[in-house]
Amino acid sequence: MGSLEAAADSTTRGTFKAPLPNPSLQVTAEHTLKLVEAPVYLPGPAEVLVHIKTTGICGSDVHFWKRGRIGSLTVEGDCILGHEAAGVVVKCGEGVTDLKPGENLTQTGAIGDRVAVEPGVPCGKCFLCLDGRYNLCKDVQFAGVYPYDGTLQRYKVHPATWLHKRINPTFSPRLPDNVSFAEGALLEPLSVVLQGLRIAQLNLGRGAVVCGAGPIGLIALAAARASGAHPLVITDVEPKRLEFARQFVSSCLTYRVDPAQGPEEVAAEIRRLFGTREYEAPPTVLECTGAESSICTAAFTVRRGGTIVVIGTGKPTINNLPFMHLSLAEIELKFINRYNDTWPAGIACLSGGLLDLKGLVSHVFPLERALEGLVLASDPGQGSIKVHIVDDRETITF
Structure with a gap:
């Protein structure tokens, strides 16, 4: 089972210098926010390194900042926020065959597979996971919930299985071309x-x-x-x-x-x-x-x-x-507790025109201004509906 880049894994997981910096929006145990450079991790077996292109700000991000907890989920140290995301595959770990990185944009114009991130990684072994109710797994590793870093960063390692999860062999794991990164990031709240x-x-x-x-x-x-x-x-x-x-x-x-x-x-x-x-x-x-x-x-x-x-x-x-x-x-x-087996239906709704959710995005901030975007989203009086944090930097495979 692939894991998210938890704080506990940082001493054993390999890192490297990416061609672009990796700014990240982090919450602290003291209820503060900080925009800092984060390490870029190498994808392990069955994992993929994704260039996150869009992340939506969720009310839970605000809760973790303002209150330091949601129920039994508490912020006990620095953690990168964000879990509503879509992006581009830039590097694949061993054993990943159904997702492909592209080539350098500056040379060919080709980019890697476009994917939506299903942020929860269940254990896959408990009776609930085996029963298909993996959303209830007690050992789920959920992006943006301490200690598992989220998607408000440029580069994010995630298990290939949970990048727009493939439910059956006829369903492509790739985000359809007529579904934008913004819509891909809306798949999580839609789920x-x-x-x-x-x-x-x-x-x-x-x-x-x-x-x-x-x-x-x-x-x-x-x-x-x-x-x-x-x-x-x-x-x-x-x-x-x-x-x-x-x-x-x-x-x-x-x-x-x-x-x-x-x-x-x-x-x-x-x-x-x-x-x-x-x-x-x-x-x-x-x-x-x-x-x-x-x-x-x-x-x-x-x-x-x-x-x-x-x-x-x-x-x-x-x-x-x-x-x-x-x-x-x-x-x-x-x-309800989150979702299970919803990404294929959500993508079908958006790509097939059954739902048009693009109008929900009221504000867009670049990644370097993610902190400003979260502050805006935390104040209902400012009139925001859905705030998106985007990274328009070119995607480079390495």
């Missing part, structure tokens, strides 16, 4: 949504609510529309994001949440958007914020016998969940 929709089992012509108009919520809204769910309502506290949602998915309804109102009051108003009769209440709620108040609102919004899928991440504990309401109404409250 989160696909995992949620798989569990939610949306139905054609049945209503759904999406809580939260951040990137995950907006992708969930677009994917729910593509699945045939109707009518659709998306909620948020920020009016600018709701306006963006109306432009992004023109047939949706929006509801601005007043934080001063209680969950039952908010839920009653959301329900009225679907109609006044009990059976018209939405059978599905996709909760994309992880906020306690929003989860409680979802509990009172969904119809009796309906399903809530919590896609967002939040506090370690929730104290005010309306347990008996959920119980008496036989409401299914479900959760």
Whole structure:
């Protein structure tokens, strides 16, 4: 099994001087950020060195910076952030045959295979991995989660298996030519949504609510529309994001949440958007914020016998969940942890035109300004939707 370049591996993994510097955005245990030069590692057996062309900033990157943790995942030392990424193969380790580096751009114009990065590397041996539920592997090595360095750097070693994972022999591991690096980086948040929709089992012509108009919520809204769910309502506290949602998915309804109102009051108003009769209440709620108040609102919004899928991440504990309401109404409250077997479906959605997510990218920063991009993404009041960090330097195979 190939590993990510963990701090524990740095003393044994070979390094070399690449033709270009390797700036990286790192978080520290003291909740600070720094943009520093990182070593470039040699790919080992079954591994590939990738020139990362685009990385999206995720809310988890902000959490690791601001709070130093997400649940039991804690920042205990310096760690390169980033996990929503796509790039170009520049060097292959022993045994890699289905991915190829290109030749020097300055000589031939050819570049290596374009790939999307699936950031989690499971153990491949536990009962969950063997059952196909590798997203639940306790020993997963996930890019950008301490101590495993992420993709906010120019050069990144990653196992070939998890570079746009090939599910069957007829499915190419390469990113299709009509899918840009920006779209390739959006495959990771799209995968989160696909995992949620798989569990939610949306139905054609049945209503759904999406809580939260951040990137995950907006992708969930677009994917729910593509699945045939109707009518659709998306909620948020920020009016600018709701306006963006109306432009992004023109047939949706929006509801601005007043934080001063209680969950039952908010839920009653959301329900009225679907109609006044009990059976018209939405059978599905996709909760994309992880906020306690929003989860409680979802509990009172969904119809009796309906399903809530919590896609967002939040506090370690929730104290005010309306347990008996959920119980008496036989409401299914479900959760997801990342994704499994979603990259082929995600690429098919983008390359086939089923989803167009390019409009989500509101801000683009060069790699050398990655810190500035993360600071912007951390402040919802600045109006960003999805911030991308890009590296336009030419790709050189070596």
